[in-house]
Amino acid sequence: MLPPNHPNLATYYISIGLVYYNMGQYRKALEFYEKDVEIMKTAPSLDHTDLATSYNNIALVYDIVGDYSKALKLNEESIYIRGKALPKNHPDLATSYNNIGVVYNNMGEYWKALDFYTKALEIHEKAPARNHCDIGLCYDNIGLVYNYLGEYKKAEEFHGKSFETMQMAVSCDHPSFSSVHHNTGLTHYNMGEYAKALELYEKARSLREKVLPMSHPSLMASYNYIGQVYKNMGEYSKALEIFNKGLEGMKKMPNKNVWSFSNIYLFYSQRLAPIFGTDLLEEHPISAMIYSNIGDVYRLMGDYKKALSFHQKALKVQQNVQCNPLQRATIYVNLGETHRELKDYKKALEYYEKGLELRQMKLPENHPDLGVLFHNMSKLYLAFGEHSKAIEAIQQALKIAQERLPSNHPHFLDCQKTLLLLQTDV
Incomplete structure (x- = not known):
């Protein structure tokens, strides 16, 4: 003994x-x-x-x-x-x-992330015995950062390198490929290529389901992103079905009595004594995004009361956990959109400005997500009757779309329609 x-x-x-x-x-x-x-x-x-x-x-x-x-x-x-x-x-x-x-x-500090990923890649590339999986995953991580920075062509380039490098070590149906498929899918999603994104997200989900429990956060992320594709394709019932699968997975967590993040010190001081009574569903950042995405689907379906309910749930989760500020920005923007639909324009502007502040703090000035927000604000100013502000905002949105998005991207086309509407209104 x-x-x-x-x-x-x-x-x-x-x-x-x-x-x-x-x-x-x-x-x-x-x-x-x-x-x-x-x-x-x-x-x-x-x-x-x-x-x-x-x-x-x-x-x-x-x-x-x-x-x-x-x-x-x-x-x-x-x-x-x-x-x-x-x-x-x-x-x-x-x-x-x-x-x-x-x-x-994960904190939204993308330039710092890129710096450390690059350091890791340099070491792996100079190693006497090259580990193709490690190099491939470094490429994949760098591609993901460029995705978040809105540099989709660079992201596509690095994800392509990742795929080619990892193929030298493992087959394409190996679980290690799940993140490559998923992150490449994100690039296509961001470029408005929803069918291709869905195909890659489904490949990632399939690989993850083979090796992970249904409650694993990586699987929850797969459901969240697949649901977003269906939402953007206008298949709202399918989107809700997928989002709810994600929430069901969180509910099936084998050990739901996890610690409260606000009590980390207590957790350590009591030598890992469990703190009971907190459900993981209310404690994980991914659940906040699923809630908000469900809320956005209900907004698109015209059920604004349900939309607000889910967005508020998302905010409540984020108040209890550390989260990426850009995820909080997305929830603010979604709330702004819902209040705009409800014609509560003052509240909508309040949430848009909160989202704008966070995005401008973390993202390049010509990031597509800023363009989306400027477009939303343009429609809000139009509803306010502030035509000059609406024109200014849509011009900012269109400038970003022209710099960063393909000419057939749905957001690019929507911006052109809004500008035409405003010019016709004059």
């Missing part, structure tokens, strides 16, 4: 934690990862790089549940330890750089 802090137990704790992590039971995963750290810190022959790996494991849990500040801190500790102990081109450092890039990406 080994004592509870025997070094040999650390490996078992890591393995058990990984199983729980892959099952989506993050509180249990964290519990075993923390046991591993406790052993590492008391071991007489401590290998500090192993401790860095342990910090990295815990950071992954915090990132996936949306506690980005904690994930960032642990990843920085991991980089500090590895930076002192390892050569600058060591693959483990690349892993740390990649992981911190993921956190920054």
